[in-house]
Amino acid sequence: xxxxxEFRDAELGRALAGEILAAVDPRRHYKIMEVCGxxxxxxxxxxxxxxxxxxxELVHGPGCPVCVIPMGRVDDGIAxxxxxxxxxxCFGDMVRVPGSDQTLLDAKAxxxxxxxxxxxxxxxxxxxxxxEREVVFFAIGFETTAPSTALTxxxxxxxxxxxxxxxxxxxxxxxxLRALLESPDLRLDGFIGPGHVATxxxxxxxxxxPDQYGKPVAISGFEPLDLxxxxxxxxxxxxxxxxEVENQYARVVPWEGNLRALEIMDEVFALRAHFExxxxxxxxxxxxxxxxxxAEWDAELRxxxxxxxxxxxxxxxxxxxxxxxIKPWECKVFGTACTPERPIGxxxxxxxxxxxxxxxxxxxxxxxxxx
Amino acid sequence: xxxxxxDHGCITCGDVAIPMRVAEIDHRRCLAxxxxxxxxxxxxxxxxxxxxxxxxxxxxxxxxxxxxxxxxGPLAGAQEPLVAAGREAVA
Numbered sequence: 067x068x069x070x071x072e073f074r075d076a077e078l079g080r081a082l083a084g085e086i087l088a089a090v091d092p093r094r095h096y097k098i099m100e101v102c103g104x105x106x107x108x109x110x111x112x113x114x115x116x117x118x119x120x121x122x123e124l125v126h127g128p129g130c131p132v133c134v135i136p137m138g139r140v141d142d143g144i145a146x147x148x149x150x151x152x153x154x155x156c157f158g159d160m161v162r163v164p165g166s167d168q169t170l171l172d173a174k175a176x177x178x179x180x181x182x183x184x185x186x187x188x189x190x191x192x193x194x195x196x197x198e199r200e201v202v203f204f205a206i207g208f209e210t211t212a213p214s215t216a217l218t219x220x221x222x223x224x225x226x227x228x229x230x231x232x233x234x235x236x237x238x239x240x241x242x243l244r245a246l247l248e249s250p251d252l253r254l255d256g257f258i259g260p261g262h263v264a265t266x267x268x269x270x271x272x273x274x275x276p277d278q279y280g281k282p283v284a285i286s287g288f289e290p291l292d293l294x295x296x297x298x299x300x301x302x303x304x305x306x307x308x309x310e311v312e313n314q315y316a317r318v319v320p321w322e323g324n325l326r327a328l329e330i331m332d333e334v335f336a337l338r339a340h341f342e343x344x345x346x347x348x349x350x351x352x353x354x355x356x357x358x359x360x361a362e363w364d365a366e367l368r369x370x371x372x373x374x375x376x377x378x379x380x381x382x383x384x385x386x387x388x389x390x391x392i393k394p395w396e397c398k399v400f401g402t403a404c405t406p407e408r409p410i411g412x413x414x415x416x417x418x419x420x421x422x423x424x425x426x427x428x429x430x431x432x433x434x435x436x437x
Numbered sequence: 438x439x440x441x442x443x444d445h446g447c448i449t450c451g452d453v454a455i456p457m458r459v460a461e462i463d464h465r466r467c468l469a470x471x472x473x474x475x476x477x478x479x480x481x482x483x484x485x486x487x488x489x490x491x492x493x494x495x496x497x498x499x500x501x502x503x504x505x506x507x508x509x510g511p512l513a514g515a516q517e518p519l520v521a522a523g524r525e526a527v528a
Contacts, residue, residue: 318504324503
């Protein structure tokens with residue numbers, strides 16, 4: 067398959083594994099965080115971690131858009147979905163995220179008009195097809211997805227679509243990384259940077275990791291060879307005593323990002339003063355709202371949104387998983403009360419959630435076959 | 438491949454971006470009909486990558502082309518040789 071098969075070459079993979087083995091100091095334990103949930107998924111789908119020496123530990127980061135949405139935000143979405151005349155649209159994984167007493171899928175079963183869309187543009191299309199109904203789009207995701215929402219809002223404005231609005235829950239990647247590094251719970255040696263976020267924002271925003279925290283970074287693609295190469299880049303930086311942002315995914319990621327995307331995001335969005343992240347608590351300037359210019363399309367201004375803060379279930383340890391403090395299998399309910407079919411926590415909902423990745427690919431315990 | 442379904446996970450929520458080839462372009466609406474490697478077709482927003490030409494490959498996420506899918510072999514992102522032995526296998 068074009069653009070794919072060449073990045074899954076087993077022989078090259080084994081050769082990279084050999085280089086990685088040669089690059090590590092056997093007396094040292096390395097903790098490298100892959101920030102993006104898409105990377106976590108690829109690592110377990112392809113068994114990338116089985117090719118790593120036992121002293122190289124991959125720690126899973128907070129870059130799963132569904133996993134970081136707090137329960138209260140889901141409840142807010144359900145409240146909007148239950149408004150008379152509303153068609154509530156959202157991405158597929160969001161319908162299964164538990165709120166305090168139900169999911170959006172449960173709300174749909176009880177009569178709410180909840181529809182899954184592939185893109186914000188699909189939600190706008192539904193609005194144009196149903197001019198007598200109010201169509202709300204539940205916008206989630208990091209900087210990868212935010213430009214799609216921004217472009218859709220610009221279209222809604224240009225085409226004067228008045229029955230469309232957005233419940234904006236887009237988040238940004240840098241503030242939670244800072245929060246993690248400031249946390250005393252976790253010692254990290256380096257980062258595998260999120261390739262698709264960087265396609266939009268560029269590699270430059272990750273420069274703070276080496277500059278302020280002395281941590282090496284490799285912005286990575288999503289295929290197995292991409293990930294092995296990125297691990298090797300980070301390990302070589304550590305071996306050389308360097309800390310830089312290296313761009314393994316240079317075939318896609320420009321250093322400056324996509325300037326048009328950044329420009330339209332700047333027009334359509336403004337930073338929220340603070341936003342609650344699941345498991346990480348409130349982080350200042352870590353999420354986006356609609357700018358004043360687009361206030362007319364802001365669902366939170368158009369409708370009454372409860373905005374109640376809901377504590378996560380006591381049994382659920384998604385917070386610790388998202389911070390990389392514990393591995394999924396260390397959670398008390400992992401694979402028993404909490405499964406992809408009946409998730410308690412968000413990390414078990416999306417395939418990119420660390421818990422779902424571990425569960426789906428049979429990683430029920432730490433013990434692994436070491437190459 | 439381009440589905441967003443509850444039972445099989447959502448490629449949009451998962452920050453997945455897929456390469457798609459431009460088939461037809463509607464410049465006025467800033468949209469292009471694109472085809473994925475497994476033959477699925479969809480309408481893609483191209484405002485962020487214009488100008489595009491038919492036959493080009495784009496990297497698409499949530500119905501929006503984020504960049505061009507550059508044709509480059511594996512291990513090309515390295516600033517120094519990463520795999521000496523496997524290097525000649527890379528076209």
